[in-house]
Amino acid sequence: MSKSLMDDSYYRKQKAMQRFFDVVYSIFRALLVIGISFIIIYPILQKIAVAFKDKTDIYNPTIYMIPVHFTWENVQLAMGILDYFPMLGKTLLFVVITTLLTAASCALTGYGFARFNFPGNQLLFTFVIMTILVPSTTLMLPYYLHFKNFDFLGIISLFTGKSGVNLINTYWPSIITSATAIGLKAGLFIYIFRQFFKGLPKEIEEASLIDGAGGIQTFFRIMLPNAIPPIITVVLFCFVWQYNDTFYTTLFMNGMELMSLKVSTLSSQANQFIPTLMGYAHGSGFKADPNHVAMVVDTGILLAIAPLILMYLVVQRYFVESIERTGIVG
Amino acid sequence: MRLKSMSLQRKRSMLGFVFIAPWLVGFLFLYLTPLIQSLMFSFTDLVIQPDGYSLEPVGFENFRNAILVDANFNRVITDSVGQMLISVPMILFFSLFSATLLNQKFRGRTLARAIFFLPVILASNAISSAEQAGLINLIGSGAYLNEMEAELSSYNVTSIVYMLLDVGLPRSFVDYIVSAILGIYDIITSSGVQILIFLAALQAVPSSMYEVAKMEGATAYECFWKITFPMVSPLILTNIIYTIIDSFTSSPVTTLIYSVAFETQNFGLSAAMSWIYTIVVALVLIIIGLVLSRKIHYN
DSSP: OHHHHHHHHHHHHHHHHHHHHHHHHHHHHHHHHHHHHHHHHHHHHHHHHHHTBOGGGTTOTTOOSSOSSBOSHHHHHHHHHHTHHHHHHHHHHHHHHHHHHHHHHHHHHHHHHHHOOOTTHHHHHHHHHHHHHSOTHHHHHHHHHHHHTBOSTTHHHHHHOSSOBOOTTSSHHHHHHHHTTOSTTHHHHHHHHHHHHHHSOHHHHHHHHHTTOOHHHHIIIIIHHHTHHHHHHHHHHHHHHHHHOOHHHHHHOTTSOOHHHHHHTHHHHHHHHHHHHTTOOTTSSOOOOHHHHHHHHHHHHHHHHHHHHHHHHHHHHHHHHHHHHTTTTO | OHHHHSOHHHHHHHHHHHHHHHHHHHHIIIIIHHHHHHHHHHTEEEEEETTEEEEEEOTTHHHHIIIIIOTTHHHHHHHHHHHHHHHHHHHHHHHHHHHHHHHSOOTTHHHHHHHHTHHHHHOOHHHHHHHHHHHHHHHSOGGGHHHHHHHHTOOOOHHHHHHHHHHTOOHHHHHHHHHHHHTHHHHHHTOHHHHHHHHHHHHHSOHHHHHHHHHTTOOHHHHIIIIIHHHHHHHHHHHHHHHHHHHHHHOHHHHHHHHHHHTSOOHHHHHHHHHHHHHHHHHHHHHHHHHHHTTOOOO
16 A cells, blocks of 8 residues: 555656656757747848838947838839849749759659669769769869850851850850759759659559550659659759859859849949939949948848748748658668 | 660660760760860960960979969868868757757747758858958958957857866867857858758658657667667768768859959969869768768668
């Protein structure tokens, strides 16, 4: 009797202890999560606050985050300097085209490597890994020269007599590299597709072959519809990386209107643009208030990331889910 | 039809070539050729002419110039490789930590996940360079920028330094911790993809393992080190490699190589520099791969 009572109280005590530690731990965890989230979100909040702040509020030391005078002026200025909507349209067109081409070519290649035993499969796949590992800086110079005088196997010089066409400052270099699956981080995408297709059961294909479908038909009718998770992963990442990329865009399209290029030179443009807007002639020696320029730059950055954030709000759950199902973890 | 006369196996393997054809064409003409060209450029003096370019072989002159003559290259490359070696463990630790955190069940987990992966989207060179330019414009000169950043980014760490030293930790370790605290923003923003990969790995661990361990009386700590850690260990190597290659694009070495090529027009030197960089990175990757592949548990 007494023994079971003792057991009971011991058990209860243990349970109380357990609950206490659980509560302490969950508070600790909540603090950590909130702290890290704050570090990530803070710059964005700050930029939003700055974007709607009036010039008169710059030197008001009592203001923290929430401005006293709200205004759309910064947004309008930044949009004017960036030539926002036409440029956004061009950027999105470019990014969507390259993303779709990359996804298509990488899916084909990944499937080819996963399911066919042609001679040199292993060796060629090693080369795919090599394209991931070699820094793209190494290829920068030949790429530039190559696309400056672009000629495929001498076909162009055969027909026109010229030594090739200059493709620098057009969309073509990026389109060609993404269609041939060696563009921005394409090796990684091939790897993702290969891993996924390797994980699919072989029986699906065999069944479709027995039912009379050819290899290519099997791929488009059977394998692709099954490969939604890696397609989502690749499309999302490719889109984001293309949108943010400055390496290939500065190399191939330095003179073109693309978001990443325009935003990185925003500060100097704002410096030139603001005095003219305020009615001072060019070269009159008037300099824009650096704090005001900084405000416009912050607003411009916010405008540049706004489309991505909007997209992210819609698709963020796919980011986690699809990567879990692509089988990249083996 | 020749295709008919082939055996089924031959046909299948030909079909494989059809599938990889786009990549193969791209690889041969837009990857391998430029790679060989780049190697060739590094041993020559390249002069741009109206219709193409001319090459003049100079032997190892470019490599000698890069290592012995150029004022910046050695410093920049040791700096950035050193920086890489310092930040890789921090990013790895932080991303594994966050992944375990995000894998637990708590209220608002979906929101927390959404926020933790936000840096994947916002990690952009364009934005960081715009921010930097804005800051330079604000201060009036780039010279103060580094000092300013150190001042701005932080709160006072002296007390922590004294505390850790008093505990008796070695000096170098304290320095490392402090640099991690000061660079917390950079670490968090550059570990988005790594968290994703670790999280996916964590979810692939069968829950029956944890159930068994719990029945046998294992604590959460033991569960982590005996089950979670070995199960995600193959992904540690993946993440290290990813972190290293991710640092290429924003590395100051890339900027230097770009400016040597397109601003000073010294193409041969630039090619030589990029090859030295490639070799250094390859060495680092090989060493890390060799060391880690012994410790990884594959199931």
